[in-house]
Amino acid sequence: MALNNKIAVVTGAVMGIGRAVTETLLQHGAKVALLDVNEIAGKNLTETLNQQHGTGKALFLKCDVQSEQEIKDTFQKTVETFGGIDIVCNNAGILNEETWEKAVSTNLMGVIRGTYVGMEHMNKLTGGRGGVIINMASMAGIGPFPSCPVYTATKHGVVGFTRAMGAASEASGYGIRFNVICPSFVQTDFLANIPEKLGRFSHLADAAHKLVDTLGILSVSEVTECFLELATDESKNGEALVVFPKGKTYAKFPSVL
Numbered sequence: 001m002a003l004n005n006k007i008a009v010v011t012g013a014v015m016g017i018g019r020a021v022t023e024t025l026l027q028h029g030a031k032v033a034l035l036d037v038n039e040i041a042g043k044n045l046t047e048t049l050n051q052q053h054g055t056g057k058a059l060f061l062k063c064d065v066q067s068e069q070e071i072k073d074t075f076q077k078t079v080e081t082f083g084g085i086d087i088v089c090n091n092a093g094i095l096n097e098e099t100w101e102k103a104v105s106t107n108l109m110g111v112i113r114g115t116y117v118g119m120e121h122m123n124k125l126t127g128g129r130g131g132v133i134i135n136m137a138s139m140a141g142i143g144p145f146p147s148c149p150v151y152t153a154t155k156h157g158v159v160g161f162t163r164a165m166g167a168a169s170e171a172s173g174y175g176i177r178f179n180v181i182c183p184s185f186v187q188t189d190f191l192a193n194i195p196e197k198l199g200r201f202s203h204l205a206d207a208a209h210k211l212v213d214t215l216g217i218l219s220v221s222e223v224t225e226c227f228l229e230l231a232t233d234e235s236k237n238g239e240a241l242v243v244f245p246k247g248k249t250y251a252k253f254p255s256v257l
């Protein structure tokens with residue numbers, strides 16, 4: 001699928017990986033709705049992006065992915081402004097083992113909300129034109145990360161949900177592809193103040209830092225390369241693309257049948 005003139009929604013679009021995905025989409029000729037809780041930075045960034053890529057290419061909409069109503073309203077506003085939705089990147093996520101219910105509501109339930117509301121506009125069976133939904137998990141969605149069990153659970157959930165949606169789409173004819181990216185550590189503000197974010201597991205912060213040293217740190221552009229591959233390659237559906245500094249690989253899962 002070529003990205004030129006496509007319409008995309010990115011959650012958590014103002015910082016880090018979401019910002020890089022947004023910039024990549026704009027560079028490839030797409031229009032992007034930037035959804036984020038950070039209104040001041042979001043408006044400033046959108047002004048800059050419109051100067052760089054052309055007026056009206058980027059639209060900031062304040063949205064907390066914990067709120068189904070805010071997701072519904074902002075996706076609707078995207079459709080009214082741009083004329084549809086072809087691509088959704090459910091990227092917003094947090095690390096906080098202390099306020100773990102918020103982490104579940106953001107990382108897992110936020111992805112499910114964004115997927116279902118996106119489908120209301122994209123499903124070919126209900127008048128949409130199809131497209132692709134790409135969710136942001138983590139390498140902690142493939143294997144356990146001892147210092148953050150709830151974060152691990154949310155990311156395993158995102159991987160399982162995305163794979164099941166890919167299979168459901170194929171079986172039902174939604175015309176939407178569903179894929180998930182599983183990066184190792186990425187150079188963003190997300191990695192700041194790790195011990196505080198680990199709550200009752202803060203005593204495992206040193207082990208987490210050691211794992212960062214062992215694995216190394218990805219740049220955001222290494223993640224956007226994965227995004228581009230999954231968005232443009234029409235053969236990819238129900239895939240989990242794992243990326244770490246040594247390279248990227250499609251995850252293989254045991255079959256129980």
Ligand SMILES: NC(=O)c1ccc[n+]([C@@H]2O[C@H](COP(=O)([O-])OP(=O)(O)OC[C@H]3O[C@@H](n4cnc5c(N)ncnc54)[C@H](O)[C@@H]3O)[C@@H](O)[C@H]2O)c1
Nearest residue numbers: 012014015016017036037064065092093138185186188190
């Ligand atoms: N940085 C890493 O090492 C890493 C590794 C693997 C996966 N990830 C995942 O990638 C995604 C993005 O992480 P990042 O490193 O860019 O983080 P980041 O903290 O740099 O940026 C996150 C963005 O999401 C926004 N956000 C947070 N909560 C939100 C909410 N409830 N609703 C809407 N927006 C919200 C923030 O305002 C911010 O703009 C997350 O899902 C994270 O779990 C990050």
Ligand SMILES: CCCCC[C@H](O)CC\C=C/C=C/C=C/[C@@H](O)[C@@H](O)CCCC(=O)O
Nearest residue numbers: 138139140143144145183184185194207208
């Ligand atoms: C504390 C920082 C959390 C950042 C979370 C990001 O999503 C980045 C996750 C990156 C890598 C995760 C790797 C998980 C690996 C496990 O499967 C396991 O192999 C690690 C075991 C480590 C240990 O025993 O200490």
